[in-house]
Amino acid sequence: MFGTLKQGFPNFATNEGRRIAGEFVTVESYPLYLVGERHSPWMIDLPGQGHRVAGQLFEVDEGALARMDALERITEPDGYRRLRIGVVKRGDEDGESVEAFVYLQPTMPRAEDIRLGPLEDYSLAHASLYRSRPAA
Secondary structure (H helix, E strand, O other): OOOOOOOOOHHHHOOOOOEEEEEEEEOEEEEEEEEEOOOOOEEEOOOOOOOOEEEEEEEEEEHHHHHHHOOOOOOOOOEEEEEEEEEEEEEOOOOOEEEEEEEEEEEOOOOEEEEEOOOOOOOHHHHHOOOOOOOO
């Protein structure tokens, strides 16, 4: 997890996973931005650009994954896409990578919507700017 689903972050209650010890980084670089008035973290599906992004790794069951998919709106045109990417334990970047699901945006945001980035990490300071999507 590289955004609001991390432990201690705004949408962690939806995660329900068992955290794997340590911090992880993406094998490839990805652009990560805070976007729009809600300051939503967007990791963009553009491997090779941006930074190696730091995050947390969790084991989740199918039910928890379905709830996270719903939160990330993976079936909506403007939602995230759940994809597998390689990650490695931070501090062991030359070690063996594992595949992990992440939520990526398929396209770059408009330049005028970018509030901050590209970032190497979505921090608690960034999360303090985040605003949840209004209830429907």
